[in-house]
Amino acid sequence: MPTLAHYLYVSGALFSIGLLGVLLRRNILIIFMGLELMLNAANLSLVAFSRFHPGLDGLPGYNAQVLVFFIITVAAAEVAVGLAIIVALFRAKQTVHVEDLDTLKF
């Protein structure tokens, strides 16, 4: 049987991979994907915690699942806004690469 630690390790790995994606990829879309991975890693941990630590009533912690639900929603909204910005950006600068966004600095 998988233990809590299994899930947490997978979650941690997923989070780290997402972070790596943010750090390495220069296409803003892919960076978003990395961010989605990070959020989902948190979701996995949340669900795992809720399943492994049932409440006094013997049920999994549904509060956590509500949070997961919210996170998914927020993530979707974030992606929508993000993609809208990317579209506007592409129209204005013909690029979606982060290294081209360096007029504001120092």
Next chain:
Amino acid sequence: MSLALFWIFAILTLLFAVGVVVFRSPVSSAMSLVMSFVGLAALFVTLDAFFIAVVQVLVYAGAVMVLFLFIIMLLDLRTEERRPVKLAAWAGGGIVLAGFLVAIARVISSLPGATNTKPEILPGLNDVAQVGVALFRNFNLPFQIIGVLLLVATIGVVVLSRRELK
């Protein structure tokens, strides 16, 4: 048995997650992301969180992914992914990754009860109903706030991507 399933889905998830990061083509990355999320949904199922698993597939595979692909196609980003990843980025990423992984590993290894297996819970549970109760009774206010959030996001998307008429 369940351990095997866990590993299958976990590896699926992680492998495709890596794929998101390493594939050169945005489309490949997007498709990997979908696969990773499907794997994740399966992991949710192993945790008896059916509702979340379904939402995961619906929202991500159904909505978000389409959005991603749509934008990729719209902007025709295929040709752009030819710039090599810089050494500095690799090094930086590596450092952060290593540091973070070490931290997570140390935290998890010190977590009490981390090696417990899944405790028994009440059988025959209606997962959706429980989430619904929590969502609409207990967490009504945050739920409404999320609604506002979506409204704001909608306004934002409209404002930002509106084409002005000549």
Next chain:
Amino acid sequence: MTPSFPIEFCVLFLGVVLLLADAFFPDMDKRKLAHIALVWLGGFLVATFFLRPALLWASPAGFYLADPLGIFFKQFALVATMLTLVLAIEYAPVVERAIPGSKPGAGLGEFFILPVFTCAGLMWMASAADFIMIFCALELVTISFYIQVAYLRKCPASLEAGTKFLILGALSTGFLVYGITWIYGLSGQTGLSAIAGAFAGIPAIPQSSQTALLFGLGLVLVALGFKVAAAPFQFWVPDVYHGAPTPVTAFLSVGSKAAGFVVLMRVLGPFLTVPEIETRVITVLQVLAGITLIYGNLAAMPQTNLKRLLGYSSIAHAGYLLMGVASVGSPLAGRAIVFYLVGYLLMTFLAFLILIPVAKAAGGDDIAHFNGLGRRSPGLALAMLLAMLSLAGLPFTVGFLGKFFIFEAAMQEQQYFLVAIGVVTVACGFYYYLKVVRAMYWQPVPVDAAPVEFSPLGRFAAAFLAALILIVGIFPKPILDILP
């Protein structure tokens, strides 16, 4: 006396009504929307004084906390929003220029309406006492800010700022939820009072679970640090402040920061009851405060662009506020932080309010564009002088009292190292704020200086803010009395 929860919905409702009005009356002068919003928000502000502090909507118990602190920050958010709208009205020509539309004023409507929704989010944040609630309200605020920062969609700087804010903001959101996850994993709770209760039952939390708890708390701190612009999570600040439309910059730097500090104080509450965790957290806060102070103040010194300078100054002020948070053991600290935020609101908005017409007249927002303002437009220069002096912390202004309270709390908590850093950085602060004063008064008037136009509403607001800076700076008693 009325219960408090409807107030956010009132604001929300106002937003929706305005949205509908914007949609159904396309030929209306959009500034009217802002005026209507101003009037109504003012009305709500008055209404908040009749709110009864109470725990409401408490099922499960206590994720909406209408305590005096919460109510005060609702008022704070309302004032900040109103001022933002004043700024936005002043800024409207720039928006119109940046978003060419079929009709004059296209795209202005949402520019005035979004702050109203943000206001609702800020007000919810002020009352949030549950991680889920915090997350939702915070994200509402954040996402609306993403849009506002990137609002000038024809302006590359605004889009660049929006993108940077979005990516880094989402990154911090990732850390926030991961942190919440771990706190939940250890306590099984998301409500702050419930978490506190969970700790209260256990005489001493075992070392092993402390680790995970601290991990979660640390990640939450990272996210909140991002919100309040604490180093080393401040990197977005100068760029975003620089690129964003000026009213949004002001709103961001005041509203978002204040909400961040309220949440930070609320979140820290339950954890500081555990002595071992407290010492570690306080140490981390000290380090953060120290780095933030140094980074914000030092890096501000070579700046030449005023908006960017104010961005760095925002980091610097976050440092002083964090100094207050790190001294939270002192009974003076809470009030010091709140007072500081009040002062910060007054002086920051005043600075940005003056910046807008001057930048409009001079065609840029560099410090050099203020050259000779003292003779070109003495009134504006005087107000700006006051804002800068207050930001620098000169006596008889509210900024001084804020610093005084913070330092007093820090001294009481014997944070000598932080205090020492604070003193040096105050001197740095004098340097860069006085750069603006120098430009206004020492430098000659540029030959091609255009007259500075400033609307009556803006003048009134500026005079009001300037007067408040002085009055509160000399007689803070009324404000201190209404502070929680």
Next chain:
Amino acid sequence: MNTLIAPWIILFTPLAAAAVILFVGRHSKPLSAGLAIGSAAVGCLLSWWLFLQPDPEEVLRFPWIAIGDSWLQMNLSIPIGVTVDHLSKLMLVVVTTIATLVFTYSIGYMKTEEGYWRYFAGLSLFLFSMLGIVLADNFVMMFIFWELVGLSSYILIGHYFRKDSAADACKQAFIVNRVGDFGFLLGILFLWAATGTLMFGDLTSGKGIALFAANPIYLTVACLLIFCGTVGKSAQMPLHVWLPNSMEGPTPVSSLLHAATMVAAGVYLLARIFPILEAAPHALDVIAWIGGITCFAAALMATQQNDIKRILAYSTISQLGYMVLGMASASSADVSMFHLFTHAFFKCLLFLCAGSVIVGMHHEQDIWKMGALKNKMPVTFLIMCIGGLALSGCPFFSGYYSKDLIIAWAVVKYPLLGWLSVATAGLTAFYTVRLLTVVFLGKPRGDQAKHAVESPLVMLVPLACLALPSFIAGYPFIEKLFFHVEEPTAVPHLLHPVLLFLFAVGVVSAFLLYRNAEKDPIFIPLFANRLYIDNLYDWLVKNIQGRGAAVLSWADRWIVDLFIVQIPSKIVWGSGFVLRFFQIGNIQAYAFFFGLGVIGLVHFLIFR
């Protein structure tokens, strides 16, 4: 008129005169002169009157500074009060009399000079200050007037302020005096710290001296510090350099201040504290040595000077050295005071004569440009001879009595110094006769000498008035009137013959050497250059003080300022400049720093 009020009138009349001249004097020359002379004359008359009165039982005192703290038992009361005793009355008489004469003489001397009112205001201020010193009944009051004397001397030496030499001289005089006052003030502090009083009366009474007996080293140091004041004001070595330079002032000033009265203030100070000095024998030794060496060295320098006033100036230093030596060796202060008394008259006379010569020579002061003036200025010549003989110790002239008395005491107490002073007596005769010979005998050495004219009556009358006391002031009947001196016992029998012999040698050799000399037949650079002491000071001021100060100034800007201000501020600014480069503009760099921050925070928070 009573003895309570009289001293105050004497003291403040000149100040009032000075104030009035300051405000209205510029409009009227006669008014300036009249006020000044009138105030001096009033002082003179009252002083003589006072001198003839018995010492008053009590005097008036006004509090100047009074701080009392009974709880801490710390009290400081500094009054402005007067001492009216034999010593001060004597000094009053000398000062006011000579002042009156010199003031009168000035009318003639200054007739054609600019700054007439300034001159008389300065003189009146000087008279006020000098009388203050004389009358002071405590150390602080004396110090106050001591400083004011320095100020008035500064003003008067700098009368011809447009001449660089005069401007430098007055500055030097003030500063050198301040150096002396440095010690004086410290001495006052020492005495006060030890005894808790500043009043002369308390200090010199048996009670005050008894306090010192407990700590003789302390007393010695205190006395020596106070003696520093004398060294400065009375131009003793090594602070004598200002006096010759002060000859840049108008000649009456040199006569009054720098010969007769002001420089005597140092000696007067010693006389005031004589009872204390007696309790500090080691201090007396030092004082004696300084006096003796000054006396001899100044005489040596005088032999080689060419400026008529400078010769007299060095002679003044030398004579002051006698007085200081006398203070150290005699059994009572009156011995030196006696010499002070006679010296005041004849030295004043000599200077006034020199002034007369200078006026006659149209402001030529080099004796080698003069010659054969006895024909042109016979009165001056005659009177100056009286002064010269008195100075050189010619028997039956006043100087003979007073100087020989000091020498006698010195030989008894400090034989080495005593014989040095004996030699000095010979030198004195030599340079005096050299002066008289070169100026008045021989042939005229220049056009000015040929066309010299006798001075007007307003100048000659004071000369005549002074000539009399210069001649007779040393006679025992006058001595008995003013002083109570006694001869030392066991004076070597050889002393008086030797003195007479040396006098004769000096007179004859000088007369022979210089009778027909066109230029100085002897040239001893060491003496002509004043033992190079001035050069040493110049070098010290220029190289040690000047360069040192320049180095410090440089250090202030480039080290103190650099380390306290510049470097820290540059470091701060530079760090800011560097720090902002973290703000590189690249999102991924930000994300990387963000990540580093997270890792750092987490590790710091948890695993520390």
Next chain:
Amino acid sequence: MTQVSPLLFLILVPLVASAFIFVGSSARRTALIASLVNLVFVLALFAVFQTGDASYQFVSSTPVIPSLGIALTLGADGLSLIMLLLTALVTVAAVAVARTPDKNAGWFYASLLFISAGGLGAFASIDLFFFYMFHELALIPTFLLIGIWGSGDRQAAAWKATIYLALGSFVLLLGLIGLYLIQPEGSRTFDLRSVISMAGLGVLGDGTWVYLLLLLGFGILVSLFPFHTWAPQAYASAPPPAAMLHAGVLKKFGLYGLIRIASPILPEAVTQFANLLLILLVGNLLYVGYVTISQRKLDWMLGYSSVMHMGYIFLGFAALNVFSITGASLLLFAHGLSIAALFALSGELRERTGTLDLAEFGGLAKPMPFFGLLFGFASFAAIGLPGFVGFPGELLVFFGAFAGGEPLMDSVNGVEIFALNNFQIATVCAVWGVVISAIYMLRAYRRIFFGPVSDRWKGLPEISGVPRVAIVTLLVVMLVTGFFPNLLIRLLASTSLWL
């Protein structure tokens, strides 16, 4: 206490006057009238003042932050009254000698009035918080005055002085907070009288570090060696009225504060760190003194000399007895007047000649005899000549300092020795400082006014009119108080008795 202190009026007059100036009334006239009104008012206060009464008079108190014990408490005792007189006098003189600038005349006079108001407020405050606040009121006017109307390297000077002073005053603020925090909880206050009475009861905590903060903070403000480098530069660059007000009045704030706060409240700490302070103040006296000697420009020289003179006052403070404190207080007054007169004269000189380089001058007493006379008076006042009030001040400081410290040791093991304690050694240095000051002052005087006059300066106009009256007034006040120092000492005696 509900009645309004007349002192509030004193502070408000300049502020209201500057408001009038902003509204548009004639700048110079308004400023002059306001400062004269204040002077008359201060003199009236002198007349009403009860000399024998040791407590504060004209007291009024308005709570501002009651929870922290902060109230706008105004009041004056002898020392404050003297400082108020100094401020009022120097303000009148500064406004009188000011030349109305071409640009921004309103700001110019308003800045002067603000500095004056700051000084008056600080000296009239019993509440330490407002004491501090009022002092800071002068910071920005100084910045503007030097920066806009200064001369030479004005920008650098303005920056340096402002940042330096800001830093110093913040350190000072920490010291005051510290003073607040060492009070027993529950009765904490910023009211000086209460703190002193607490100190008398011995209920204060360890004040050592508080004293060090105060010393550092005040020290920077007063240009204690080695934190003095801002001062000469700032004074050299400042327009004369600003230099007069700053050097004459504001710089006294620091020492006034030390005398007011540290000596009655933290005497142990003062004693404990006396040696440190002695070393620093000897640095002020000798090191800065010699630096002053080598200055080649009059304004720099005056700037350094004002730094140097602070050494005497520090000595008076450090010795901590009734004589020395009284002397230090007198010196505060004396130096304020003399340096103001000197800066006024040097400003007039620059106005006439366009330079202050000593090497370029010579013989100016010929074209301007009265100017030379005034300058001479002021110089001699500055070097402590008897007759001017500086002399009794210095004298008392020397007496007090010489009596300070441990008593002398007469003998060790029966062998007589001669030894001085540290205070006495410092006093010796201080007395030597009198010589140094004579050297540089007379040197400058000789260079400027004596010697042959060059054609360049032949036609210089004599000083006349309002500036002449103002400077003469300053000198007359110095003379009168110098002749009758007991006038001031009687006022001070009650103040110093707190020790």
